[in-house]
Amino acid sequence: MDIRTNIPLKNLTTMKLGGPARFFAEIHTPPELQELYQNAVSKQISVFVIGGGSNLVAQDAGYQGLVLRMRIPGFEILKDDIYSTVIKVGAGEAWDPIVAKTVQMNLSGIEALSAIPGTAGAAPVQNIGAYGQEISETLVSLEAYDTSNNTFVTLENSDCHFSYRYSIFRGEEEGRYIITSITLELSKNQPSPPFYDSLQAYLDEHAIKIITHQSVRDAVVDIRKEKLPDPAVKPSSGSFFKNTIVEQWKITDIQKTYPELKSYDMGDGKFKISTGWLIEKCGFKGQLIHGMRINEKNCLVLINESATGYSDLAEARDEIITKVRDTFQIQLEQEPLEIPAS
Numbered sequence: 222m223d224i225r226t227n228i229p230l231k232n233l234t235t236m237k238l239g240g241p242a243r244f245f246a247e248i249h250t251p252p253e254l255q256e257l258y259q260n261a262v263s264k265q266i267s268v269f270v271i272g273g274g275s276n277l278v279a280q281d282a283g284y285q286g287l288v289l290r291m292r293i294p295g296f297e298i299l300k301d302d303i304y305s306t307v308i309k310v311g312a313g314e315a316w317d318p319i320v321a322k323t324v325q326m327n328l329s330g331i332e333a334l335s336a337i338p339g340t341a342g343a344a345p346v347q348n349i350g351a352y353g354q355e356i357s358e359t360l361v362s363l364e365a366y367d368t369s370n371n372t373f374v375t376l377e378n379s380d381c382h383f384s385y386r387y388s389i390f391r392g393e394e395e396g397r398y399i400i401t402s403i404t405l406e407l408s409k410n411q412p413s414p415p416f417y418d419s420l421q422a423y424l425d426e427h428a429i430k431i432i433t434h435q436s437v438r439d440a441v442v443d444i445r446k447e448k449l450p451d452p453a454v455k456p457s458s459g460s461f462f463k464n465t466i467v468e469q470w471k472i473t474d475i476q477k478t479y480p481e482l483k484s485y486d487m488g489d490g491k492f493k494i495s496t497g498w499l500i501e502k503c504g505f506k507g508q509l510i511h512g513m514r515i516n517e518k519n520c521l522v523l524i525n526e527s528a529t530g531y532s533d534l535a536e537a538r539d540e541i542i543t544k545v546r547d548t549f550q551i552q553l554e555q556e557p558l559e560i561p562a563s
């Protein structure tokens with residue numbers, strides 16, 4: 222096992238901020254994970270697991286413990302019948318190539334989640350979602366190392382308490398489970414309407430009439446290219462804030478001043494409104510504050526253009542949160558998680 226020291230977290234996160242991890246290692250198998258974890262526990266060293274670092278912000282002080290980067294591979298077909306195929310994917314697999322592979326297999330269920338950076342194992346953590354799909358709709362179960370009991374467990378979908386950008390892994394059980402594989406059940410049906418508004422608009426605009434898994438994937442990839450800066454060129458964590466979930470009265474209230482406000486019916490009496498739109502209405506569009514550029518095409522994305530450290534990002538974030546709260550009486554929620562300093 223190769224344990225390295227003083228590895229800069231800015232090289233392990235797409236926001237490109239953060240001081241060094243005191244210890245760092247990569248995990249290729251579940252037994253290796255258990256051994257390294259227990260070894261750290263016996264030395265009273267804390268452990269933090271990362272995947273692609275695309276939904277993570279690190280502190281300038283770095284991390285005083287052991288950072289484990291998930292690399293467990295695997296792609297296995299567990300079941301295949303005329304209706305669906307069940308696949309098991311290693312937590313360290315890059316997410317988008319898995320989507321590409323399932324699309325090639327004419328399977329439906331995650332094609333709208335194309336081009337999301339990161340690993341398969343992190344996908345359930347915030348219940349990744351885009352263009353009308355969420356991983357919770359296809360995830361059957363997952364395998365994880367339970368750090369509380371030093372055992373490997375299988376958690377069913379219902380154990381994960383999924384909701385919008387939420388699961389127990391970033392909620393009540395944060396830090397307890399290290400996911401080693403996920404199992405998805407994907408349908409053999411063609412993708413069918415209704416599609417997410419912006420996806421349908423793209424399909425109409427490009428006169429795409431025959432909707433296949435591949436055409437949905439291609440459309441999503443194209444829309445994302447237009448709206449989202451490539452983190453390899455412009456460092457970011459994608460959306461820096463969650464979209465805003467409100468009740469009908471709040472929409473009616475905002476529409477008194479902004480009749481153009483759009484909302485997305487969540488189907489449970491709640492509605493999603495675009496946080497990017499709220500930030501734009503507060504005048505931040507395209508602005509550079511504390512070294513962070515508020516992306517011109519999608520104000521949800523904060524690009525690290527010249528931030529000197531975590532504190533610059535925190536100041537920019539707090540300025541945006543305060544202005545949106547004062548203007549709309551809405552409290553924004555940060556989407557990326559934070560690596561604690563110790």
Ligand SMILES: Cc1cc2nc3c(=O)[nH]c(=O)nc-3n(C[C@H](O)[C@H](O)[C@H](O)COP(=O)(O)OP(=O)(O)OC[C@H]3O[C@@H](n4cnc5c(N)ncnc54)[C@H](O)[C@@H]3O)c2cc1C
Nearest residue numbers: 272273274275276339340342343349350351399400458459
């Ligand atoms: C340009 C861009 C676009 C994005 N678009 C979207 C989008 O459309 N929809 C969306 O939902 N997200 C989006 N994201 C956010 C991000 O890509 C996803 O949240 C992704 O699932 C994070 O994967 P990761 O491997 O990079 O996780 P990391 O950032 O490394 O980790 C995220 C969290 O998961 C935990 N974690 C990681 N691996 C494991 C594991 N194996 N077991 C337990 N916990 C683990 C970490 O401790 C951390 O708390 C975007 C990000 C970027 C940069």
